[in-house]
Amino acid sequence: xxxxxxxxxxRRGLCPHGRRVRDRARAGGGxxxxxxxxxxxxxxxxxxxxxxxxxxxxxxxxATHASGVYQISAPLFSPSYAVVYTDLGQMLDCADxxxxxxxxxxxxxxxxxxxxxxSAPAGTWKVHLHVDAWDATYENQDKYTFKLLRAAxxxxxxxxxxxxxxxTITVKGALTRADWATDKYVGxxxxxxxxxxxxxxxxxxxxxxxxxSGSGGAVTGTTTAGSDGxxxxxxxxxxxxxxxxxxxxxxxVRQPRAAxxxxxxxxxx
Numbered sequence: 001x002x003x004x005x006x007x008x009x010x011r012r013g014l015c016p017h018g019r020r021v022r023d024r025a026r027a028g029g030g031x032x033x034x035x036x037x038x039x040x041x042x043x044x045x046x047x048x049x050x051x052x053x054x055x056x057x058x059x060x061x062x063a064t065h066a067s068g069v070y071q072i073s074a075p076l077f078s079p080s081y082a083v084v085y086t087d088l089g090q091m092l093d094c095a096d097x098x099x100x101x102x103x104x105x106x107x108x109x110x111x112x113x114x115x116x117x118x119s120a121p122a123g124t125w126k127v128h129l130h131v132d133a134w135d136a137t138y139e140n141q142d143k144y145t146f147k148l149l150r151a152a153x154x155x156x157x158x159x160x161x162x163x164x165x166x167x168t169i170t171v172k173g174a175l176t177r178a179d180w181a182t183d184k185y186v187g188x189x190x191x192x193x194x195x196x197x198x199x200x201x202x203x204x205x206x207x208x209x210x211x212x213s214g215s216g217g218a219v220t221g222t223t224t225a226g227s228d229g230x231x232x233x234x235x236x237x238x239x240x241x242x243x244x245x246x247x248x249x250x251x252x253v254r255q256p257r258a259a260x261x262x263x264x265x266x267x268x269x
Contacts, residue, residue, distance in 0.1 A: 037064055052111065052112065063131050070094075078125050079124060086107055109148070123240045170220065173220075175244075188241065192211075194235075195208045196232050200229050
């Protein structure tokens, strides 16, 4: 792998003959137009950013041209026009292969430095491509997108512990998400959150009911104790906030004593 440096008219697909030659280069010249084969950000996974931790992720662009791919620049633009360049500047590192080359770059997002005023950059980002071929053909594209989202947190506390079978279990927690303006996690209200249960010995959670987060992101759900297991809350995420699930909170369910049976209602059907 090697990194081509941008310099002079080659980077922009320009030459001293002016607009006519520039337009001919854009149209493809004798080698045809450049084909962008793929753009992969973070291995196809979401980029999730919290309040303080620096996040690093790769971008790989594969393109094809008869003369070979000379260089690619790929700055990343947020919905609010925040921009992130590669750690080495604007250009990706391109493999010296023809006619198809894969160019890669490492990107770093420090939320304290990049997102200084608001959380508006969260959502769908665009990869702005400028691809140069060795014969001065070039291609500009901005149709490739990826998600960069605000990190979320979710807590859970199920009580009472232990509990007698048939009694009511109350599960409480809070849904919060990263606020890049204050560098803190703040309550996320008005969101659908699933109360889920996993029976001891099972690896699968099932949804018991769906609740809505209230003030400060508070969530509360109730259920009837039936068997030992783990309770958690799960949030599916939004277009700007990542999905998150709380760790399971174990509840020991005990059989009632004979003297208590008459005062216990059966489990809800």
